[in-house]
Amino acid sequence: MEHIPAIHAAKVGMRYPARVKALFGGGLFLELDLSGLAPGRAPKLTCALLFDRTLRPMAAGALSFAERFEVVLIQVHDTDVLASLPADPAWLTWNNGTVRNLARRIRETGETVLLPVLADALEEAGCRDTALLEHCRRPFEGTSWVVDLLATQE
Numbered sequence: 475m476e477h478i479p480a481i482h483a484a485k486v487g488m489r490y491p492a493r494v495k496a497l498f499g500g501g502l503f504l505e506l507d508l509s510g511l512a513p514g515r516a517p518k519l520t521c522a523l524l525f526d527r528t529l530r531p532m533a534a535g536a537l538s539f540a541e542r543f544e545v546v547l548i549q550v551h552d553t554d555v556l557a558s559l560p561a562d563p564a565w566l567t568w569n570n571g572t573v574r575n576l577a578r579r580i581r582e583t584g585e586t587v588l589l590p591v592l593a594d595a596l597e598e599a600g601c602r603d604t605a606l607l608e609h610c611r612r613p614f615e616g617t618s619w620v621v622d623l624l625a626t627q628e
Contacts (some may be wrong), residue, residue, distance in 0.1 A: 477479075484521075488628055489545070489546050490544065492506050492543055492545045493543075502549065504520065506518065506557075506572055507569075519555065523539065523558065527548070528557075529623070534561065546558055546623060548626075558568045558599070564599065564601040565600065566624065568595075569595070573596055574624060576591060577592060578625040585616065586614065586618070592620075593607045
């Protein structure tokens with residue numbers, strides 16, 4: 475029986491069990507285990523975790539090859555799959571979901587002028603990740619991996 479590629483089951487915002495497959499200069503190659511989530515599909519999927527596009531990059535860099543951990547997909551395009559360490563669920567539920575709702579609005583409307591407001595909300599929700607907060611306070615055009623993560627993480 476031919477297996478359907480696992481990438482067809484991969485969904486942005488979903489948490490997946492992972493392990494480090496290889497290290498490269500800017501991040502890690504991970505192997506995701508989709509066997510419990512995608513019956514009838516090839517159960518393994520390779521993705522990248524980039525140190526400059528993940529929460530807690532120091533923790534990501536310290537992961538060992540045997541260690542199992544969870545990641546959240548932040549981008550799935552053809553064979554280009556990117557993951558991040560997950561956001562703290564307390565941030566996403568704080569104040570009736572203010573952080574998640576702001577991130578969704580920015581993602582849907584492109585109103586990047588709201589990113590500093592998102593940074594303030596994250597800080598009030600208990601986020602102490604200075605790199606993440608600085609990322610949100612820097613003006614830029616286009617999409618943000620942080621917004622994608624916070625808007626879609628289940």
